[in-house]
Amino acid sequence: MxxxxxxxxKNLRKSxxxxxxxxxxxxxxxxxxxAGMIGPNGSGKSTFFxxxxxxxxxxxxxxxxxxxxxxxxxxxxxAREGRMLRSFQKxxxxxxxxxxxxxxIAGQMFTFPSLWSTFGLGRMSRQRVSGLRERARELIxxxxxxxxxxxxxxxxxxxxQKLIQFASMLMPDPKLILLDEPMAGINPKIIERVVxxxxxxxxxxxxxxxxxxxxxxxxxxxxxxxxxxDQGQKLVEGLPQDIIQDQxxxxxxxxx
Amino acid sequence: xxLTETAQQIRRRDLRIPLGAILLVIALTAPxxxxxxxxxxxxxxxxxxLPAHGLNLLVGYTGLLSLAQAAFFGxxxxxxxxxxxxxxxxxxxxxxxxxxxAGAIALPLGIPALRLxxxxxxxxxxxxxxxxxxxxxxxxxxxxxxxxxxxxxKPHFALGPLSFTVSGTMGFYYLALAIGALATLxxxxxxxxxxxxxxxxxxxxxTLAESVGIPTWRYKLIVFMISAVFAGVGGSIYAHxxxxxxxxxxxxxxxxxxxxxxLGGGAGTISGVVFGSLLFVGLTEALxxxxxxxxxxxxxxxxxxxxxxxxxxxxxINRFWNAIGGAK
Ligand SMILES: Nc1ncnc2c1ncn2[C@@H]1O[C@H](COP(=O)(O)OP(=O)(O)O)[C@@H](O)[C@H]1O
Ligand SMILES: [Mg+2]
Numbered sequence: 007m008x009x010x011x012x013x014x015x016k017n018l019r020k021s022x023x024x025x026x027x028x029x030x031x032x033x034x035x036x037x038x039x040x041a042g043m044i045g046p047n048g049s050g051k052s053t054f055f056x057x058x059x060x061x062x063x064x065x066x067x068x069x070x071x072x073x074x075x076x077x078x079x080x081x082x083x084x085a086r087e088g089r090m091l092r093s094f095q096k097x098x099x100x101x102x103x104x105x106x107x108x109x110x111i112a113g114q115m116f117t118f119p120s121l122w123s124t125f126g127l128g129r130m131s132r133q134r135v136s137g138l139r140e141r142a143r144e145l146i147x148x149x150x151x152x153x154x155x156x157x158x159x160x161x162x163x164x165x166x167q168k169l170i171q172f173a174s175m176l177m178p179d180p181k182l183i184l185l186d187e188p189m190a191g192i193n194p195k196i197i198e199r200v201v202x203x204x205x206x207x208x209x210x211x212x213x214x215x216x217x218x219x220x221x222x223x224x225x226x227x228x229x230x231x232x233x234x235x236d237q238g239q240k241l242v243e244g245l246p247q248d249i250i251q252d253q254x255x256x257x258x259x260x261x262x
Numbered sequence: 263x264x265l266t267e268t269a270q271q272i273r274r275r276d277l278r279i280p281l282g283a284i285l286l287v288i289a290l291t292a293p294x295x296x297x298x299x300x301x302x303x304x305x306x307x308x309x310x311x312l313p314a315h316g317l318n319l320l321v322g323y324t325g326l327l328s329l330a331q332a333a334f335f336g337x338x339x340x341x342x343x344x345x346x347x348x349x350x351x352x353x354x355x356x357x358x359x360x361x362x363x364a365g366a367i368a369l370p371l372g373i374p375a376l377r378l379x380x381x382x383x384x385x386x387x388x389x390x391x392x393x394x395x396x397x398x399x400x401x402x403x404x405x406x407x408x409x410x411x412x413x414x415x416k417p418h419f420a421l422g423p424l425s426f427t428v429s430g431t432m433g434f435y436y437l438a439l440a441i442g443a444l445a446t447l448x449x450x451x452x453x454x455x456x457x458x459x460x461x462x463x464x465x466x467x468x469t470l471a472e473s474v475g476i477p478t479w480r481y482k483l484i485v486f487m488i489s490a491v492f493a494g495v496g497g498s499i500y501a502h503x504x505x506x507x508x509x510x511x512x513x514x515x516x517x518x519x520x521x522x523x524x525l526g527g528g529a530g531t532i533s534g535v536v537f538g539s540l541l542f543v544g545l546t547e548a549l550x551x552x553x554x555x556x557x558x559x560x561x562x563x564x565x566x567x568x569x570x571x572x573x574x575x576x577x578x579i580n581r582f583w584n585a586i587g588g589a590k
Contacts, residue, residue, distance in 0.1 A: 061469070082472045085472070085473055099467075110459065114475075114476075115460075115476055125452065127451050
């Protein structure tokens with residue numbers, strides 16, 4: 007079983023009008039791996055994420071998660087049943103809710119057995135929520151958000167919001183996390199914190215990752231393998247140190 | 263120093279309990295304090311509080327603006343009226359049936375409507391009210407058209423050998439108060455449940471809610487149905503109170519009144535809706551004696567809302583409540 011990739015995507019295509027945002031891309035992510043995805047702006051990375059996670063419908067192609075065909079599943083079902091979670095390039099949090107509530111919400115659908123059971127107020131329901139609160143507090147401590155845990159998430163800095171988003175994804179036991187530019191626009195101290203958390207989740211919780219990232223130092227230090235997209239197509243994939251030397255990759259970035 | 267501070271805090275914290283007690287006493291003795299007309303106004307306010315509570319779940323907690331409440335209010339009123347007049351079924355059966363009927367009809371209406379984007383959804387819900395009125399007017403064999411249904415009996419309760427009819431305004435006030443209290447409790451339970459948290463998540467950011475596994479579409483449909491149940495129950499009580507139902511029960515004016523109650527009182531708060539119902543319905547009903555003034559007052563309220571109380575009265579109520587509670 008360990009030989010089977012956790013995620014296997016074949017021949018994915020997605021066009022927006024005349025723009026072929028993703029043009030026949032096939033990739034796989036190995037179990038336990040941290041894979042990176044790089045490519046110039048507009049090369050289709052975010053669209054590739056959207057089509058893999060159910061936010062957008064691919065025109066063609068198949069998505070297999072842990073051996074199961076999940077092509078065409080909705081975003082919420084892929085998250086809930088597939089335990090494949092994603093972040094958004096433009097950071098989003100539940101702004102008017104405090105940090106703790108943000109994390110509790112992120113765990114609820116994985117803790118309650120059905121939609122109907124979420125309407126319960128009984129002892130079972132209260133126990134589930136207090137279990138979630140405990141887990142939320144652990145993650146809040148780990149993310150260094152303890153002092154601001156009762157503040158509305160919308161009042162916090164961009165970096166702190168990224169940490170909330172990231173901690174939220176660890177609320178359920180995820181199999182795979184897809185991060186869309188987790189380091190963009192945040193200060194070096196928080197970058198370090200995010201890197202630490204990714205490594206912790208990978209080593210101790212066994213979560214596999216696919217990370218879109220422009221910060222090449224981060225990519226080379228955490229990724230075992232890098233996939234390069236250019237103009238909607240896979241240009242090359244390989245070890246990080248080989249990728250940064252690759253002539254085609256340099257041209258893609260320089261040529262725009 | 264710290265001792266006097268603590269003493270002060272204790273003294274201040276105590277204020278909330280007496281105020282709550284005073285409000286409770288006023289609620290329980292209102293028909294004896296005010297005139298019959300005031301009692302009547304309070305009954306109407308309590309009845310309108312039900313669809314407003316339902317609408318608050320939709321607008322205030324889930325972030326879906328709907329104008330369909332009057333349609334479900336009308337469906338509830340007609341269901342109760344028809345059952346009572348045709349089959350002579352007792353009050354509580356009619357109330358339950360009206361809630362269920364409104365909730366059931368909300369399902370096929372909600373499925374297509376909730377696929378629309380927000381502005382189209384609002385227009386669509388407005389359409390439901392207009393269609394409802396057209397059906398009530400034209401399906402004469404059942405609804406008796408513009409004549410409407412009349413002599414709907416006053417609520418009658420029979421428990422073994424004991425039986426009594428709620429006929430007077432005063433009796434009806436207590437009935438409406440009890441139902442209003444139950445409905446408020448029900449909304450509180452929904453909002454406090456994990457589902458309530460998911461509803462707020464949908465309001466805050468639907469895509470993010472989806473990404474943490476929340477089936478947003480199904481929640482929206484369920485909340486739409488629950489809001490219809492509240493409106494249907496309200497309509498059935500309205501029918502039994504006025505003893506007549508006409509196509510005018512399906513009115514845009516009612517939908518907007520319910521919306522004003524929610525937005526004016528404070529969307530996303532329960533106390534706001536209770537306060538809003540009393541203020542807006544009470545005011546318009548009390549001013550009914552002078553129809554010209556009534557519409558002007560109504561308009562002024564709307565203006566005040568838009569310019570000074572964007573979030574309704576909820577922040578004011580909260581500040582007041584915290585102040586007398588000694589909270590910082
Ligand atoms: N929702 C959309 N509608 C229209 N065009 C889109 C949409 N999303 C992405 N695109 C286009 O698809 C291409 C790839 O964009 P994107 O996936 O965001 O690239 P990246 O994340 O690599 O910067 C771009 O040309 C972009 O303009
Ligand atoms: Mg992108």
